[in-house]
Amino acid sequence: MTSAANGADAGVASPVEEAIAFRQWLADHHDEFAHLRVLHADADERVRVLKELQARLYDAGWARLGWPSEIGGRGGNILHRAAIYEELANAGYPPRFVFEHLEVLLPSLARFGDPALMTELLPRMLSGEETWSQGFSEPGAGSDFAAVRTRATQDGDNWIINGHKIWTSWSKWAKRCLLVARTGSFESRHRGLSVFVVDLEAPGVTVSPINQSNGSPELAEVFFDDVTVGSTALVGEINDGWTVAMYLLSCERGSFAWQRNTFLTRRLTELAERATDPTDIERLGNSVADLFAMRVRSWSTMLELAADGSPGPQSAVNKALLTDAEQYLFHTADRIHPGGFMWAQNLREEVLQEELLFSHAASIYGGTRQIQNITVYRQLVAGHTRTETDEYVETAMAAMLDPAGAEAGLDTLGFDEVVGDLGDTDxxxxxxxxxxxxxxxxxxxxxxxxxxxxxxxxxxxxxxATEHLADAEVRLVVDVNQTTAPRIVLATPRGWVSVLSSDVTWNEATQFLAPGNMVTGVVDISEAPSFDAAVADRAEAVGRWALACEALGAVDAMFDAAVNHAAEREQFGATLNSFQAVQFMLAESHIARTALREACSATGRTLNGDAAMITKLLAGRIGRRVGAETLQVLGAIGFTQEHPHHGWFHRVLTIDALLGRSAALARELGTRLVRTGKVPLGVDLSELPGASSSA
Ligand SMILES: Cc1cc2nc3c(=O)[nH]c(=O)nc-3n(C[C@H](O)[C@H](O)[C@H](O)COP(=O)(O)OP(=O)(O)OC[C@H]3O[C@@H](n4cnc5c(N)ncnc54)[C@H](O)[C@@H]3O)c2cc1C
Structure with missing residues (x-):
């Protein structure tokens, strides 16, 4: 296999191999490109530098990697582009700014645009010669995007466009705009929309920049007064602009979300340099987990796009996760900075101040946070009765409910043989x-x-679980009858040690919140011999992953119960699920459980220690959150012994206390980040599915 690139077309290797080659290329040009890594507060200067960077990447073949040859690309797919974005961010290049639109607009243009026109125009986007903007919103059409009034009227072979777009990001620098216009009646709503490519320098176009509240002139109003475009400017079919727009939003929430995540990962690294307060350090650890969830979730969306799929409403989950992760991270930045970024004393702080303010808009642009909830509820939650399970879970459920007891069920499944070979995917x-x-x-x-x-x-x-008491005494919890396990391994400040069960003073009277097979005891560890760290680390990682999967099962069960309850119970003459407040609680729970499912799957593929730790952290956080949200939907009945909710909720609370509480794991991750200056990613590129195969 060969890798890029010297401008000539080379064969495309796997995303991982291309990433390694690109990293080397960036290292070779490190000094020469120093000026391209400088952050600029001035937006014009920022665009100029980014255009130069894009041109250099294009000339060397890297900006063409992952795009089809028909539009000037070198082949490969979205996963290759993802690898490139990650390397750029890791190497300290600034956020992509106007070039973020490559991932938002270009896939839809390549898929739905006139082939000849796209062959002519899209290489100009890739080379940085042109940047584009996206004209969806209007003064009367914000969240209600189907209320667009800008009209395109057919005139022979041409279309005449009249109307007014607003919040059209980056139009100040854009050569063209991907515009949604009405071609059907106003009453036809989303069925009467079409998409066009419009030259913003054409007669009749007026671009009027708007200063954002963070000081950057990124937004604009664009007026169209009898602007003529040719028939090839139509993208997709007449009156089927909704299909193009929905595909565009899927891309935005897949590769754009990944791109933004690489930038946030970089910022998190920089933040860690200043954190000293324990609460801030814990927040940094929570951000590590947020970014991990986003990483594996956006990768799954990109995998689907790479296979020519269209993730549709599922991608609303990505936007919600991204928004929450970005706002939480910048709130931490605000806490860590002595002046809360209300003053900036140098260029770097000025840029951070702008980014902090911009994070407030993350819940507005690309569809507001509330609109994501509406999409999630209507498309993914309404009509739901039971979380889909595969044959593995069905078989395991039958075993759990074995009339002879769950233990007999595990024996029937051959559980002991299965756990003996973790190398096997099945x-x-x-x-x-x-x-x-x-x-x-x-x-x-x-x-x-x-x-x-x-x-x-x-x-x-x-x-x-362990609790260090006075002197060398430790209180410990084991999840098995102590008589069956003569030796117990536990974590101590001097590393892993082992004690004999017979040396432990057991307390049979301890009341556990959720039923299990657990007992507590106290033991002196002053003479305890050390235990093989690699073996103990591995057991801890696998145990954390298993507990996270158990929490996921409980979370799904609580969610199903709440959705069904909301569909049946009536108040004020209507079912609970007709109230938006209830719909939003269910949407939030769905978003959270989707993140946990992705995390459990990703960890199950690698079983590495970091991924397991982060997934366990997420399980604790998400379990608590979904438990509380679903209880709120259930009302008083959910707070009874009679309703099964308490069994699931108590189980997730107990799970959070085992093999590392979420708050403690967040502190541990945050402390590691501060000490090493490196964000634990959980899974490297090479551990993500499809990243090691050629396109
Ligand atoms: C930084 C930035 C960049 C942008 N870039 C672009 C761009 O490049 N191209 C483009 O076309 N647009 C762009 N936009 C516009 C963006 O898509 C809209 O702002 C967004 O869709 C919301 O529309 P609106 O601002 O009119 O708010 P409104 O729709 O008026 O909403 C105001 C509030 O009401 C809530 N709300 C509205 N309807 C409901 C409902 N049914 N139920 C519950 N709550 C509801 C919203 O969630 C929001 O909180 C950008 C916006 C920003 C801030």
Whole structure:
């Protein structure tokens, strides 16, 4: 396989190989490109530098990687582009700004645009010669985008456009605009819209920049007064502009979200330099988890796009996750900076101030946070009755409900053999399913104990929680009857040690919130021998992942119960699910559980320690959140022993206390970030599906 690039077309290698070659190329040009890494507060200067960078990348073949040859690309797909964006951000190049539109507009243009016109125009976008803007919103059509009034009227072979667009980002620098106009009646709403390419320098176009509240003149109003475009300017079919617009939004929420995530990862690294307050450090750890969820989620969307799919409303989840992650991160930035960014003393702080203010708009542009909730509720939640389960989970559920008990069910499944070979993909899916099923059925099982014993070697288990008392005394919790595991491994400040069960003073009277097989005890560790760290780390990672899968099962069960309750119970003469406040709670829960599902799957593929730790953190946070939100939807009935909600909720709260509480894991991740200056990604590019295969 060959990799890029010297301007000539080379064969396209896998995204991982291309990323390595690109990293080397950037390193070779490090000094020469120093001026291209400088942040500029002045937007004109920023655009000038970014255009130069884009041209250099184009000439060397990198900006053409991942795009089809018909539009001047070198082949490959969206995953290759993702790899390039990550390397650029890692190497300290500034956010893509006007070139973010490449990922928003170009895929739709390449897919739906007139082939000859696109062959002529799109290479100019890739080379940085032209930037474009996106003309959707109007004074009377914001969230209600189907209310567009700008009209395109057919005149022979041409179209005449009249109307007024607003909030058209980056039009100040744009050569062309991808415009949505009405070609049908106003009453036909979204069925009467079409999409056109319009030259912003054509007669009849007036671009009037608007200063954003953060000082940047990025927005604009664009007026169209009898502007003529040819028939090839039509993108997609007449009156089918909605299809183009929806595809565009999927791309925006896949590759754009990834691109934005790489930028936020970079900012998180920089923030860590200043953090000293423990709360801020914990917040940094939470951001690590947010970015991990975004990373694996946007990668899944890009995988679907690479396979020529159209993720549709699913992508609204990505936008919601991105918005929340960005705003949380910049709130932390605001807390960490001594002046809360209300004053900026140098260029870097000036740019950060602008970015902090811009993060407030993340819940407005690209469809507001509320509109994402409406989309999620209407398209993904309404009509839902039960979370879909695959055959693995169905089989595991049957085992959990075995009339002879869950233990007998695990034996029938051959659980001990399955956990003995974690290298097998099928086995990992089966294990995830067992824990998910345990969560859904709120069944106490010895699944975790068996898993840990298998990983640690005969008759040894791991303490699932510890509390360091005075002197060398430790209170520990084990998830198995102490008589069956003579040796217990536990984490201490001097590393992993092991103690004998017979040396522990057990407290049989401890009341656990959720049923399990757990006991607590106190032991002196002053003489405890150390235990093989690699083996213990591995057991801890796998255990964390398994518990996160169990939390996911409980979260899904709570969600199903709340959705069904809201569909049945009436108040004020209407079912609860007719109230937007209730719909939004369910949408929020759905967004959160989608992130947890992605995290569990990604971790199940690698079982690496960082991914497991982050996923366990997310499980604790999301479990608590969905538990509280679904209880709110259920009302008083959900707060009873009679309703099963308490079983699931107590289980997720208990899971959060095992093998690392979410708050403690966030502090640990944040502390590591501060110490090393590196964001733990959880999964490297090479661990993401499809990243190691050639297109
Ligand atoms: C920085 C920035 C860049 C932008 N770039 C572009 C661009 O390049 N191209 C482009 O076309 N547009 C762009 N926009 C416009 C953006 O798409 C709109 O601002 C957005 O769709 C919301 O429309 P609006 O501002 O008119 O708010 P409105 O629709 O008036 O909404 C105001 C508030 O009411 C809420 N709301 C509205 N309807 C409902 C409902 N049914 N239920 C519950 N709540 C509701 C909204 O969530 C929001 O909180 C940009 C906006 C910003 C801030």
């Amino acid at each position: 086995n990992r899916r089966a294990i995830a399913a067992v824990f998910e099923a345990a969560g859904r059925t709120a069944q106490p099982t010895t699944g975790l104990a068996r898993l840990l014993e298998s990983l640690l070697g005969g008759d040894t288990t791991l303490a699932v």
